Amino acid sequence: MTSFFGSVFWLLVTLGVLVTFHEFGHYWVARRCGVKVLRFSIGFGSAIWKRIGRDGTEYCIAAIPLGGYVKMLDAREGEVDPALRDQEFTGKSVWKRIAIVAAGPGFNVIFTIAALWLMFMLGRSDFAPIVTATPHSIAAEAGVQPGDRILSVNGQNVSTWSDSLDAMGNALLTLSPMPLTVRQPGGQIRQLTLPLNQLPAGKPIDQYFDRLGLSLAPPPAIADRVKPGQPAALAGIQGGDRIVSVNGQPVADFDGLNKLVQADAAKSPHLTIALNRHGQPLALDVTARWESLGGEPAKWMLGIASPRPEPATVQYGPVRAFSAALATTWRNTRQTFGMIGSMLDGHASTKNISSVIGIAQYANASAQMGLAWFLQFLAMVSLSLAILNLLPIPVLDGGHLLYYLIELVKGSPVSEQVMVVGQYIGLVLLFSLVGWTLYNDIHRTLLS
Template structure:
């Protein structure tokens, strides 16, 4: 699928699912509280599809897919038929209005738990956190060696590369020294401290990760499969061989070998390759040839497939998956609040905000990585929507909840003038936040 088309498609899928679920929360609780729902809209603007349900509600999908709304019978928006006065929103007790407003973020939270549960149920393919450090990077100075396996970050055990990076990214927000436990290739366990306090303030996570210099260890140059009838098979190479050298140059990784084969074959197709087999070195002479494999453009090939990285998939039964979902939701919420708090206090840069373009790119990338990754992505976006909507900003659900909590305390509704002023302030805040996120998305495309 084309990258741009894929990003747009999966963004629409993401927003369609999450917005529908959010608005259904408002709709479902409003109906249970006896409020008449006039319209249920996914998207804003002109309707591209609509119908009237048996309950009298107008259901529609609108042109602008960046949100949605539930329009209820509301005396603030015009005269209400006296026969319908009992179904009008503002006439309901304040606790019912609170329940209706809170239901949207609440349903997003329920969806988060469900999506994480599905993720753990179907499994999220990943690789083991076997790492290396870029030369002269912070990770290298901290003592990270090629082949180290991360066991825990800040005291929390990790089993996959993505889990370890999530924990490290959370630490990068605060730029405090971060304890990491690793196990080396010799089997010994070491306790390291990543000195994140050396990172400069005001940069985004991508820049911090570059300076940290932590990466997956290169794939070992171990032959997984030798293709029958190809040069490697004719030259005596076998599955399980570890490539030691190519034309006298020591081979450290599969990636290095892949780069060197065409470079050396251009000089002479006959390659001197030394492999390690059963503890002994075996010299081989293999003549590369130009051909196309699996429909790819013609290139110098010898016909080997290398062993994959060590896999680490998280997959549980239904009960264990629910426990893991609860834990992951809690930890993800804590990380999100941590990030918001650090941005508000200036400890973390607002460059870390992403808008609709960034979400679209991640949606496409996660969908291409498999259903487990896409469920994980949906869960995280749903959780973010729940937290964002609960922020006490007028025009968001959290702003209305603030008004109703004030009403509970003072015993009477907030004045219409105060509400109108709050709406204007809320719109300014919301558009500022959206503009900043959009600017960050565009800025990431520009050369640094």
Template sequence: MTSFFGSVFWLLVTLGVLVTFHEFGHYWVARRCGVKVLRFSVGFGNAIWKRIGRDGTEYCIAAIPLGGYVKMLDAREGEVDPALADQEFTGKPVWQRIAIVLAGPGFNLVFTVLALWLMFVLGKPDVAPVVTAAPHSLAAQAGVRPGDRLLKVDGKAVSAWSDAYESIAMATLGRGPLPLEVRDPDGGVRDLLLPLQQLPAGKAVDEYMDALGLDLNPPPPVAAVVTPGQPAALAGLRSGDRIVSVNGQAVADFDALNKLIPQEAARSPTLRIVVQRGGQTLPFTVQAHMASLQGQPEKWLIGVGPAEREPAVRRYGPLEAVGAALASTRDGVAAMLTMIGKLVTGEASTKNLSGVIGIAQAAQVSAQMGPAWFLSFLAQISLCLAVLNLLPIPVLDGGHLLYYLIELVKGSPVSERTMIIGQYIGLAVLFMLMGLAFYNDIHRTLLS
């Protein structure tokens, strides 16, 4: 339940910030163009807070926080006082109406750059892309070995696991051979080719990544942390002990240890653990106990922790961060357009669509990882809002932009009948996409 309320809270924070910024773009440019703004609303439905500004605009926060809008003086919505005719939206030149429409997505792009700039200045904590491959997986087939460090993905240098993961995940949508450059623990550099063409069609990206079998290399089975007062410490284990076996079963790495302890303790909490310490092999009897870590369900634990993975923090000075933020925004736009193109052509599955539930879950996870990660998440969602709002779908900003571009070409506005038909089509498309995204979210939640 705590996780649920946390997700809702961070979803509201995300939508509140990004919707306000988006609608402020429309509002600010409309005011610069001399259009009277009647209402600036964050959310839909009944207002839970409102006030009238000195400019006569009603500012309000509404009960349904899944969007927002700016209502301008518009002759299509009723009679306009002749005294205010020069402040009416449809009476403005078409280039001003285009500017007002573009301002919302434009401000989202600005927000993306600002969020990424601050993220790079703060430094985004990450880990080095030192990887392993699951046995018999496509990554193993390509020649990935435990301890390999990814240097380049498709010719692009990577220094952190999240960057490498994102590049590979996007490449799975194309399902074509993907070049990698790796360095093994001995310093040798090799060129590999991931056979993504062997991935089946019609799967979600996370399913492709599971099939690929590429993951971070697990830490060795060394008890880098031995918590005082816990079973391992009480039995005599010390920090730095290398765990060789549990109940006679060999331990290859710390991930294997985490699976083996609950498995063996479920049979009997008394565990026979053998460790290596300073050239000696020492046996211990450890009494495991049931406990919970960070709000997770209870499981059998002995109170040992692994060594931290090699850190990889991307941090720049204020000036360098500008270039990095702009480059990341450019790459993000390209990735979004690629994804949309593949969805339209059927190369990418609609299983990749995610909705409000997915955004809420991702918002909470990123917030828990720290300010830099949450800024990165906000930047991604803001970029999505910018690109998706520019799609030529009626009721979106891109649909209005399409109408105004047609008006520029034909020299007169699109007929009201055409606009009404377009709105119905646009609403149908949006509801279909929202329903599909919601179904995907529910499906993922039930399977997780």
């Protein structure tokens, strides 16, 4: 499956699951509150499939999959049969109307917790946060050394590389000095502080990560596997051999080995490889081969596979997984509201927001990484959908909740004129947000 079609497919899966769950929240609570539901639609526009349920509700899947809605019996939209007046939405108490509207975002939060719970029980394969720092980067100048293992970021304990990136990303949005606890390969634990406050405000977060300069440490220069028939195997190099030097130039890690091979083989493919085998030094002559593998650009090959970074799997039993799901949901909720606040005060760039294009790309990437990663992705998008819908913008659930809170205070519903004006304002804000996020993703795609 190509990247484009894969992205489209997994976007449809993502929207289908999350929109269905969101709208089911409205539907389920409306039915419990005695409101008649006329239509339950996944998508907008013309129906491509529909049926009438035994409860009289029309269930349909529409042609435009970017959302959905639950249409209830509502006196504002036409005459209501006197026999059905007790099932009409606006005739219900304000508290029931609040419950019905809040149920959509509420069910998204429930989905977030459930998806994270399942993810933690399945186990999410990852890498240990053993890092290196780019020379002259913020991390390097703060004292991060090659091979340091990150133990905590900004006071949050981490055990995987992705958790470290998540914690660092949140710290970069606030641009406050970031405490970092690391353990050196020898076991010494050090406390460092990365001066993120020196970064300029309002830049895209990928630029901040570049300035931060932290990345997974490259694997050691050990022949994890030697490919039969390739130059290394023909010269006698074996799996487990540690490469010490190339043509007398010392090798620090596997990335350094690749760079030396490309540079020296360009002058002459005949290389002298010094290695260590079971503690014994050995020197072998290897003739590098110029070739292309798997459609990649041609380069000088030895036929040595590098060892993989140290694995780290996060997996818990049911009870601890549920506790971790609750904690992760709460932490990400705080981080999301913190990001909104940082964008409003100018510390964080609005270029960090993605549209359906970015969501599609992330959906495809996470699906390729396995079920646990896709569940985590669904959970984060579901939580974002809940928070977005709770913003006090007319046309969103949060806008309706604002109207009902005003009704509670003043003792009567908001006037129809105010609601119409709010509807226009909400649509302008919503379309502006959609347009801006689309511009962000298109601009980011063109630059990549």
